[in-house]
Amino acid sequence: MRTTLRIPEISDEERTPLVAALLEIVQTQQELIQELRDEIARLKGQKPKPRIKPSTLGKNSRNKDTQGRAGKRAKRNKTERLEIHETVVVEARNVPTGSTFKGYEDFTVQDLLLQPFNTLCRRERWRTSQGSDIVAPLPEEIRTLVVYSFIVYQYYHSHVTQPLILEQLLELGIDISAGQVNRIIVEGNELFHEEKDEILRVSLKVSGYVNVDDTGARHQGKNGYCTHIGNEIFAWFQSTDSKSRINFLELLRAGKNNYALNSKALDYMNERKLPKTQLERLASFGNVVFEDEWKALLNSLDFTNNRHIRIATEGALLGTILEHGVIHPDLVILSDDAGHIRIWSYSVTTPANLTSCSMPFAGYMQSAP
Secondary structure, three states: OOOOOOOOOOOOOOOOHHHHHHHHHHHHHHHHHHHHHHHHHHHOOOOOOOOOOOOOOOOOHHHHHHOOOOHHHHHHHHHHOOOOOOOOOOOOOOOOOOOOOOOOOOOOOOOOOOOOOOOOOOOOEEEOOOOOEEEOOOOHHHHHOHHHHHHHHHHHHOOOOHHHHHHHHHHOOOOOOHHHHHHHHHOOOHHHHHHHHHHHHHHHHHOOEEEEEEEEEEEOOEEEEEEEEEOOOOEEEEEEOOOOHHHHHHHHOOOOOOEEEOHHHHHHHHHOOOOHHHHHHHHOOOOEEEOOOHHHHHHHOOOOOHHHHHHHHHHHHHHHHHHOOOOOOOOEEEOOOOOOOOEOOOOOOOOOOOOOOOOEOOOOEOOOO
16 A cells, blocks of 8 residues: 655754755655656556646746845835826824924825716718708727727637626616627727738748648638648637638738739749640730739630639739738748648749758749649
8 A cells, every 4th residue: 555754844943964864865765756656657558646837826927037035025116117097195194293204105006997988079060052961970089999999808808708798888887789799799890800910911021930730610600721820929810711722822911812923923833834825825914913803814814724723823822922022031831741731942043952841932832632
């Protein structure tokens, strides 16, 4: 039967050098015995004793420079960074006559203020000589109200349900309906999407490499895919219906919706064996950027084969990414060996042998198997 040696508490007076040395030997032996027990358990196919790390609750990386100091000193450093909204002078009581005033001893109290803040917008209204009315529009700041941000933050970040958000706002004195809460959550979020795309654009320009992966996901009741692009400085996700290479290149455009015909795009199409006739038709346009009319253009040029449409579209997307500096010139994409995102190495000045799937994204991508 396994027993655990319990060492009684030893006071500082009794902790002689000999006792301290014996305690260290006992602790070392206990650790060695536990390691042997864990090894025996692994050999038997059992789980060893779990290693529970000490709790980090209450620790703050921002206050590492204050560790080891007195608690009063650490607290004073923390409150010095706070913005003070109101200062209250507290008078001392029962001060004896003849005492000398020595200034103030500051003590900062943190609190949270949650209350309605209603603004009445008095919009000018004019009647023209023709009889029509002109009313001043609402200010643009109306879409950046704190209550809008609060609702979106509660729903998407804190995972609070809409009924609970509505109940909370009503308790705070906000006159709002369930329909309004729903519209704020699902409509008019273009600014958030633009910010999300901007994160990807900036990150691709400054990152030397990114990790890419995708997984199956359901969105709005339909099976789809969620693609992740990121590294140690950012993480970006997008849900789409496709797992194709075209879809991946569209994501790398980081919010752009155009297709560029240039030398890089035509080189890609030529490498992918696009028929010469169709390649010459596209080359006749020169350096040009197409928007939503790309598919109509391919139809007008008699692109009917799905493979030819795919190669031309991939090339135009790649041309957009490389021509307009959407990504870092030496960007490396790290991914699994999936055909839709497997990368070939290609230097702009000196073409290299195309050998690996984790190589600089400077030119061509390998054809899917």
